[in-house]
Amino acid sequence: MTIDLTHRQRRFLAYSIPVIAVVAALLFGAIMLVLLGADPIEGYVEMFVGAFGSGDALVATILKATPLLLVGVGIVIAFRANVINIGAEGQMVLGGLFSTIAALYLPSMPAIFMIPLVMCAGLLGGAVWGFIPGILKAQYRVNEILSTIMLNIVAVQLMNYLLRGPLIDPREVELGTRIPQTARLPQAADLPIIYGDRLHIGPIIAVLAAIACYYLLWRTPLGYELRAVGLSEHSANYAGIKVKRTITLALTLSGALAGLAGAVLVFGSESHRMVTDGSTIGFTGSAGFNGIVAALFGGLHPLWTIPASFLFGGLIVGGQALQRAVQVPSALIIALNGLVVVFVVAADRYRSRLLSYDRSEEDRAGDPDEEALMGSARDAAPGLTHSFDQEDSS
Amino acid sequence: MSDFFTLAVFIGVIASAIRLAVPLLLAALGETFGQRSGVLNLGVDGIMLLGAFAGYYAVLKTGNPWIGLLAAGVVGLVFGVISAVIAVTLQAEQGISGIGIYLFGLGMSDLLFQKLVGTPIPIETFPVVEIPVLSGIPWIGEMFFEHSIPVYLAFLAVPLATFVINRTTFGMNVRAVGEHPEAADTLGVSVTGVRYVTQMIGGTLAGLAGGVLAISLGIFQQNLTNAAGFIAIALVYFGAWRPMGVMLGALLFGFVNAVVLELKTLEVIPRELSNLAAMLPAIITILALVFVARRFRAPSALTKPFIRAD
Numbered sequence: 001m002t003i004d005l006t007h008r009q010r011r012f013l014a015y016s017i018p019v020i021a022v023v024a025a026l027l028f029g030a031i032m033l034v035l036l037g038a039d040p041i042e043g044y045v046e047m048f049v050g051a052f053g054s055g056d057a058l059v060a061t062i063l064k065a066t067p068l069l070l071v072g073v074g075i076v077i078a079f080r081a082n083v084i085n086i087g088a089e090g091q092m093v094l095g096g097l098f099s100t101i102a103a104l105y106l107p108s109m110p111a112i113f114m115i116p117l118v119m120c121a122g123l124l125g126g127a128v129w130g131f132i133p134g135i136l137k138a139q140y141r142v143n144e145i146l147s148t149i150m151l152n153i154v155a156v157q158l159m160n161y162l163l164r165g166p167l168i169d170p171r172e173v174e175l176g177t178r179i180p181q182t183a184r185l186p187q188a189a190d191l192p193i194i195y196g197d198r199l200h201i202g203p204i205i206a207v208l209a210a211i212a213c214y215y216l217l218w219r220t221p222l223g224y225e226l227r228a229v230g231l232s233e234h235s236a237n238y239a240g241i242k243v244k245r246t247i248t249l250a251l252t253l254s255g256a257l258a259g260l261a262g263a264v265l266v267f268g269s270e271s272h273r274m275v276t277d278g279s280t281i282g283f284t285g286s287a288g289f290n291g292i293v294a295a296l297f298g299g300l301h302p303l304w305t306i307p308a309s310f311l312f313g314g315l316i317v318g319g320q321a322l323q324r325a326v327q328v329p330s331a332l333i334i335a336l337n338g339l340v341v342v343f344v345v346a347a348d349r350y351r352s353r354l355l356s357y358d359r360s361e362e363d364r365a366g367d368p369d370e371e372a373l374m375g376s377a378r379d380a381a382p383g384l385t386h387s388f389d390q391e392d393s394s
Numbered sequence: 395m396s397d398f399f400t401l402a403v404f405i406g407v408i409a410s411a412i413r414l415a416v417p418l419l420l421a422a423l424g425e426t427f428g429q430r431s432g433v434l435n436l437g438v439d440g441i442m443l444l445g446a447f448a449g450y451y452a453v454l455k456t457g458n459p460w461i462g463l464l465a466a467g468v469v470g471l472v473f474g475v476i477s478a479v480i481a482v483t484l485q486a487e488q489g490i491s492g493i494g495i496y497l498f499g500l501g502m503s504d505l506l507f508q509k510l511v512g513t514p515i516p517i518e519t520f521p522v523v524e525i526p527v528l529s530g531i532p533w534i535g536e537m538f539f540e541h542s543i544p545v546y547l548a549f550l551a552v553p554l555a556t557f558v559i560n561r562t563t564f565g566m567n568v569r570a571v572g573e574h575p576e577a578a579d580t581l582g583v584s585v586t587g588v589r590y591v592t593q594m595i596g597g598t599l600a601g602l603a604g605g606v607l608a609i610s611l612g613i614f615q616q617n618l619t620n621a622a623g624f625i626a627i628a629l630v631y632f633g634a635w636r637p638m639g640v641m642l643g644a645l646l647f648g649f650v651n652a653v654v655l656e657l658k659t660l661e662v663i664p665r666e667l668s669n670l671a672a673m674l675p676a677i678i679t680i681l682a683l684v685f686v687a688r689r690f691r692a693p694s695a696l697t698k699p700f701i702r703a704d
Contacts, residue, residue, distance in 0.1 A: 036509065084489040086436075136680070141687045145436070145489045146631060146679070149624050153676035161669035279617065289493050296490070329508040331616070334501025338440070341494030346486040349699075 014354040018297045021347035022315070025339040032335070038326035050321020051314035057321075059199045063268070065313025067092065067261040067284070069206040071291025072298065072305040073213045074130075074257030079300055080217060081250035082230040087133060087148025088258040089280045089288030090155030091126040095259025096266045096283060097159060098125025100167065100274045103185040103267070114188040119205070119263050126259015127252050129155065134251030138244035144251065152288075156280045163276045181275040191268045202264040206309075209257060213302040226250055261287060285316065286337055293344050299351075315340065398662055401533070407652045408537040413610065414655075415641075415648030416548045417442070417603040417619075421626035422633070422640045423555050424599025429630050430559060431592040432572040432695035433481050436492020439623025440499020441473045441597055442604035447503040449605030450614035451510060453517040459609045462517075463544065463602065466609075470601015471594055473499075478593035482586055485699035496623070504616040511614070519612045520544060544606045555637040568592055572693035575700040585700045600626075628679045634690035643682070647675055 005013070030040035051061050071088045078085040085091075102121035106114070129151055136142035160180065169183040191200035217223035228236040229246045237243050265283070266274050276282060294312045298305035319333040421438050428435050445466035453462035477495060480486050520542035529539040559565040570578040571588045579585050600623065607622070608614050625647060633639025654671045657663045663671055 036505075084487075086489060086493065136684060140684045142680070142683045143631065143687070143692070145434075146628050146683055149436075150628065150676040150679050150683075153621050153624070154673045157669045157673040157676075161666070164669065165666045286497065289497065292490055292493075329505050331501045331504035331508060335498050335505055336501070338494045338496065338498030338501060341497060342480055342486070342491055343494075345491040345494060346480050346484040348487065349485045 010354050014351045017347050017351040017354070018344055021343040022311075022340060025336070025343040028339050028343075029336045032332070033326065033328070036326075036328050036332075038328055043322045043326045046325035047318035047322040050325075051318030055196070057317065059196060060317045061310065061314040062199065062203050063313075064285075064317050065309040066202045066206045066268070067265055067287035068291045068294045068312050069203075069306060069309035070209055070261035070264065071258045071287055072295040072309055073206075073210050073302050074126075074254035075292050075295035076298075076300050076302050076305060077213060077217070077226065077257070078250050078254035079295065080230045081226040081246060082233070083134075083137065083247055083250045083254070084145050085130070085133075085148055085251060085254045085258075086145050086292075087129065087151050087255065087288070088261075088291055089284050089286075090148070090152035091129040091255040091258035092262035092265070092284045092288050093152075093155040093159050093280055094125035094129040094255075095122035095262030096125070096274050097162060097262075098122055098128075098259065099263035100182055100185065100266055103189045104167070104182065106186075108186060109188060111188045111190075111192070114186065115191065115267070118189045118267060119260060122259045122261075122263025122266075123256045124259065126262065127256035129259065130255015131248065131252040134248035134255075137251070138247045152280060156278075159274075159276050159280075159283065160278055163274060167274075169273070179275070180278075181271075182273045185267065185272050185274075187272075189267050190272055191264065198270070200268045202268045205260070205264060207306060209260065210302045210306050213257075217302065222249075258288060258291070261291070281334070286334070289341065290316070290337065293341050296348050297344055398657065398660055403656060403660075405533055405536050407649070407656050409540070410655065411645060411648040411652040412538065413541065413545060413648070414651045415644040416545050416610075417607040417622055418626050418629060418647055419548050419641055419644035420551070420603035420606065421600045421623055422629040422644060423551055423637055424596035424603075425627055425630045426555065426633070426635060426637060426640055427559070427568060427592040428589075428596040429696055430572045430635055430693055431568045431589050432575060432693055432698060432700070433478075433589050433593060434488045434492070434627075434697045435477050435481065435495075435593065435596055435600075436489060436624075436627065437473070437477055437495025437499065438492075438596070438600045438626055439619055439621060440496035441470055441477075441600040442607070442619045442623045442626075443499040443503040443617070444473060445470045445601030445604030446608035446618050447506055447604075447614055448601070450517060450608040451506070453609055454511065454515060457518050459518050459520050462609050463605050466601045466605020467598050468601070470604070471598045473601065474594040474597015475590070477597060478590045482589045482593065482699070485701070488697045500617060503614075503618075507614055507616070514613050514615060516612045517609065519609055542610065544602075544610075548606070549641070552637045552641045559637065564588075564591075569693075571700075572695050575695050575698075576703075579700070579702060589700075625675055625679060628683065631686050631692070632679065632682045634686055635693065647678075650674055650678065 026044065030044070033040040033043050050057055052058060071092070074088065075085060099118040099122035102118045106117060132151060133144045133147040136147050137144045163180040163182065167182050168178070169181055171183065172179050172181065191202055193200050217227060225241045225246050228239065228241055229243055233243050290312055294309040295305050297312065298308035319336055323330050323332055421442055425435060425438055448469040449462040449466035452465035453459050480491050481488050522540055522542055525539040529535040559568060567578065567583045567588050570583060571585050575585045604619065608618060629640050629643040629647070632643035654674065658668055
């Protein structure tokens with residue numbers, strides 16, 4: 001890095017890189033829109049208005065951002081411990097299923113007990129689906145990218161089986177329509193509405209989770225251990241940290257938060273039931289993947305993940321508005337989503353380079369800046385790039 | 395159940411296992427090259443879907459399955475280059491950027507299908523070519539020697555890949571770059587160049603895998619591959635990064651899928667349980683990963699971008 005930039009300029013550039021990446025992805029999307037015979041300028045105006053242009057739009061954006069934030073916070077925990085969790089999609093499904101089952105089979109009780117119970121069931125479901133790849137990685141050195149992807153596949157089939165069979169709404173069987181969905185879940189489990197007729201307490205739960213995660217990572221011994229393992233398993237091991245236990249725990253916690261996101265999706269949905277269209281994306285809206293992007297966008301910091309999720313929620317809600325306005329198939333949103341993932345992830349390397357340069361300069365000056373240390377993915381977890389390299393830890 | 399254990403069913407299951415193994419085998423062979431050079435391409439499924447659509451569309455327009463296969467390969471090659479730009483030049487985190495490519499392929503193939511085709515129209519498929527003499531052997535002939543040309547070619551590609559990886563200079567460079575890029579670089583091997591080539595091979599084979607899948611079925615639909623690309627990536631681990639091992643894995647998966655299909659057709663498995671049966675490949679993969687991880691080691695530089703020290 002020979003370009004001569006001041007400390008402030010480098011810092012500014014580093015933080016604007018993800019934004020530039022999203023803009024680049026949208027420009028690419030504009031080319032696609034032109035090829036599809038739609039007006040990209042009209043499309044993007046609709047996108048912005050659809051995401052942030054009115055009270056309703058903001059509510060929709062906040063609701064869309066909620067699962068992203070919960071998943072993103074879980075991703076922060078996993079990545080800080082140098083574990084790549086691609087399984088949030090499946091963990092969300094399990095969270096949805098566990099909480100749905102809890103709501104269907106628990107005796108009726110007031111909302112004050114019911115809501116915490118079904119949310120805990122969601123946490124539990126996700127935790128189970130995070131624990132499996134965690135223990136497989138820790139004990140048997142099974143690559144977690146692969147195991148979590150496989151568990152996503154298992155989760156979607158489990159969901160399809162349960163919602164078409166044991167959990168199907170009895171009325172669907174009676175009427176013969178057999179739409180794969182549960183009955184309307186007990187009202188006591190509905191997430192209370194706090195504003196208008198749609199905004200429920202889900203976003204508050206998500207923000208609290210982000211704050212709790214911040215506290216966990218930087219104010220507790222466990223958080224210290226998670227980050228130490230992420231920085232260097234070897235050194236952590238020497239320091240007496242139980243590396244295997246920590247890795248398992250990182251994936252379990254990460255999964256639990258994704259599971260909570262799944263539960264919030266079910267009980268915050270307008271139909272108040274769990275429905276499947278046969279795919280994970282049908283249930284999660286790709287939040288399991290987009291949460292990863294939101295977390296990277298937020299520099300793997302739980303609190304910065306809050307605005308990052310809001311922005312991504314807007315991107316998705318706006319994408320839907322765009323798609324309706326210029327009348328292109330909704331598959332466009334998934335394609336655009338893929339572009340955003342690619343661009344943000346590709347740009348992340350450059351941000352961490354800028355920040356690490358920054359840090360080494362300051363280290364020399366004897367004034368390590370804590371925020372720079374918490375800056376970015378590779379910055380925080382240099383081991384992130386060699387997650388397969390487990391041989392030396394055993 | 396007794397209907398299942400007959401000779402005719404057994405022969406049919408083996409033949410269909412071989413056919414079902416082909417897309418997995420092609421995609422996994424391509425991914426083997428990539429991983430041996432240190433690049434994990436998680437976008438295989440997306441590239442397969444794009445290849446599948448390209449293949450389907452080309453056959454729909456020309457009526458010629460070979461032109462379809464060519465189109466699928468070309469689209470795969472283009473996306474191989476794109477994957478290389480992202481993973482090698484831009485050094486993106488491979489575990490996540492691949493998911494972006496997957497989502498792009500999933501959405502784009504569906505978008506193009508809805509825009510350009512709309513309602514599914516069946517297309518011309520590959521003709522079955524009976525190998526002279528060999529296809530005349532009772533039972534064996536029917537199982538192994540009555541397939542379409544792409545099936546034979548896919549299996550011939552296995553010894554070819556083994557030869558290229560183990561016995562050619564290019565293959566040696568691939569292994570060197572995957573195990574110790576710094577050393578390879580010192581010896582004058584272009585780490586970037588080798589990884590670009592392996593990504594192009596991987597992309598082309600993934601595109602072809604999708605093309606073979608769509609043209610053999612004679613249809614295209616949203617998410618046609620149904621995560622086959624991810625299974626293919628896992629097969630590379632399953633096969634311990636060796637083409638022969640990858641082939642055995644692909645055949646095992648082809649066999650499991652063929653058995654499940656046959657049991658469904660014969661209604662041995664009630665329809666409600668078919669989703670549970672569909673979990674089998676993923677569960678077997680996880681168990682296989684446990685087994686493999688204990689015995690074999692991944693290429694040392696896998697998923698690590700190469701950064702030359704200044």
